[in-house]
Amino acid sequence: MLETTPAAPATQITAExxxxxxxxxxxxxxxxxxxxxxxxxxxxxxxxxxxxxTQKSLTATLRRLERNGMVDRVVVNTRPLAVEYxxxxxxxxLQDLIDALLRWTTVTMPEVERARERFDExx
Amino acid sequence: MLETTPAAPATQITAExxxxxxxxxxxxxxxxxxxxxxxxxxxxxxxxxxxxxTQKSLTATLRRLERNGMVDRVVVNTRPLAVEYxxxxxxxxLQDLIDALLRWTTVTMPEVERARERFDExx
DNA sequence: CAGTATCCCCTACGATACTG
DNA sequence: CAGTATCGTAGGGGATACTG
Numbered sequence: 001m002l003e004t005t006p007a008a009p010a011t012q013i014t015a016e017x018x019x020x021x022x023x024x025x026x027x028x029x030x031x032x033x034x035x036x037x038x039x040x041x042x043x044x045x046x047x048x049x050x051x052x053x054t055q056k057s058l059t060a061t062l063r064r065l066e067r068n069g070m071v072d073r074v075v076v077n078t079r080p081l082a083v084e085y086x087x088x089x090x091x092x093x094l095q096d097l098i099d100a101l102l103r104w105t106t107v108t109m110p111e112v113e114r115a116r117e118r119f120d121e122x123x
Numbered sequence: 124m125l126e127t128t129p130a131a132p133a134t135q136i137t138a139e140x141x142x143x144x145x146x147x148x149x150x151x152x153x154x155x156x157x158x159x160x161x162x163x164x165x166x167x168x169x170x171x172x173x174x175x176x177t178q179k180s181l182t183a184t185l186r187r188l189e190r191n192g193m194v195d196r197v198v199v200n201t202r203p204l205a206v207e208y209x210x211x212x213x214x215x216x217l218q219d220l221i222d223a224l225l226r227w228t229t230v231t232m233p234e235v236e237r238a239r240e241r242f243d244e245x246x
Numbered sequence: 247c248a249g250t251a252t253c254c255c256c257t258a259c260g261a262t263a264c265t266g
Numbered sequence: 267c268a269g270t271a272t273c274g275t276a277g278g279g280g281a282t283a284c285t286g
Contacts, residue, residue, distance in 0.1 A: 013154045015175075017228045020235060025148045027259080031136045043268050052138075054260055059269065069238025080266090080267050090234055097220075097227055104220055105140045111213055112143060115192025150279080166248050177280060182249065203247045203286090250285075257278090265270075 023068055028053055028061045030098060033087065036071060037095045040086040070094065146191055151176055151184045153221060156210065159194060160218045163209040193217065 023029070028050065035041060035049050046058060053061075062085060065071040070091035076082040087095075146152070151173065158164060158172050169181060176184075185208060188194040193214035199205040210218075 013157055013225065016232060017225060018150070018153070020228050020232060021148070021153070021224060022150070025144070027141070027145070030141070030144070034136055055269070056261090056271095057259065060258090067239055067242040068235050069242075083268060090231065090238065093227065093231060097223055100220055100223065101144060102136060102140060104216065105143050108213065108216060109139060109143060112191050115213065116190055119190040119192075178249070179251095179281090180279060183279085206248060248286095250283100252283080253281090255278105255280085258276095260273105260275085262273085263271080266268095 020068070023064055024070065024094070026061075026064075028057055029065060030101070032058070032061050032065065033070065033091065033094060034098055034102075036085055036087040037092065037098070040074075040084050042082060042084055046085065065091070143191070146187055147193065147217070149184070149187075151180055152188060153224070155181070155184050155188065156193065156214065156217060157221055157225075159208055159210040160215065160221070163197075163207050165205060165207055169208065188214070 024033075031050050031053075032046060035046060041049065043058070043062075046062075047053065047055070050058070062071060062073070066073050070088055072086045072088045074084045074086060076084060147156075154173050154176075155169060158169060164172065166181070166185075169185075170176065170178070173181070185194060185196070189196050193211055195209045195211045197207045197209060199207060
C-alpha cells in the first residue's frame with residue numbers, strides 16, 4: 001500500500017512532545033513568558049503583573065520554566081537579596097509562537113463565542 | 124527612556140484568552156486536532172490513532188472541541204450508526220499554529236533535555 | 247459502533263502561615 | 267524581598283462496566 005501521504009509533515013505527536021508542551025502551555029506559563037519577553041522582572045514585579053497568581057504557583061511556574069531552560073534566574077547579592085528573572089536565549093524562540101497564539105485567540109474568540117451559544121442552546 | 128518596543132504587540136493575556144487556550148491546548152486536543160486536520164475520522168479510528176486515550180477522555184475532548192466550533196460532528200444514519208468527526212472551517216485556522224508548535228518542540232527538545240540535566244544535577 | 251455511567255485517585259492549585 | 271511549608275479541595279483523567 002503506497003497511500004502514505006506524499007509530503008508527510010513528519011509531525012507525529014509523541015508523549016515527549018506533549019510533556020514539553022504541557023510544561024510550557026500550562027495555566028500560568030504563557031503569561032509569565034509573555035511578561036519576561038517584554039522585560040526582565042523580579043519576583044514581586046511578576047506577582048503584580050499577574051495579579052491572580054499565587055506565590056506558590058508563581059514559584060512553581062518559574063522553577064519549571066527555569067528547569068526547561070526557558071528562563072534564567074539571576075541572583076543579585078544585595079541586602080536584602082534581589083532576584084531577577086529573564087527570558088533565556090532558548091525562551092526567546094517561543095516569542096513568535098506566543099504572539100501567534102494570542103493573536104489567534106483574539107481573532108477567533110468572537111466566532112468561538114457564537115459556536116458555544118449554538119452548541120449550548122441545542123437543548 | 125524611549126526604549127519601549129516600537130511596534131507594541133498589544134497582546135495582553137486576559138482570563139478569556141487563557142480559558143480558550145486551555146480548552147484547545149489541553150492534554151489530548153492537539154493530537155485529536157492534528158489527526159482531524161489530516162483526515163476526517165470516526166470515533167474508533169481516533170481511538171486507534173491515539174492509543175493511550177480512553178473513551179471517556181476522547182468523548183470529552185471531542186465535545187469540547189465541538190462546542191468551541193473547532194470540530195464538526197456528522198452523524199450518518201446507517202445501522203449501526205456511524206459518526207464522523209471533521210475539522211471545521213474555524214478549526215483549520217489552527218493548523219499552522221499546531222504545526223508550528225510541533226516543529227518548535229521537535230527542534231527545541233534536545234536543548235531542553237540538556238537544560239534539565241544541568242538543572243537537576245545542581246544538587 | 248459510539249458512546250454513558252460510576253467510582254476512585256491523584257495532583258494541580260489556592261489559602262494561609264512562616265523564614266533567611 | 268523572595269521565597270518555603272503545610273493543609274485542604276476541585277476536577278481532570280483512568281479503569282471498568284453497561285447500552286441503544
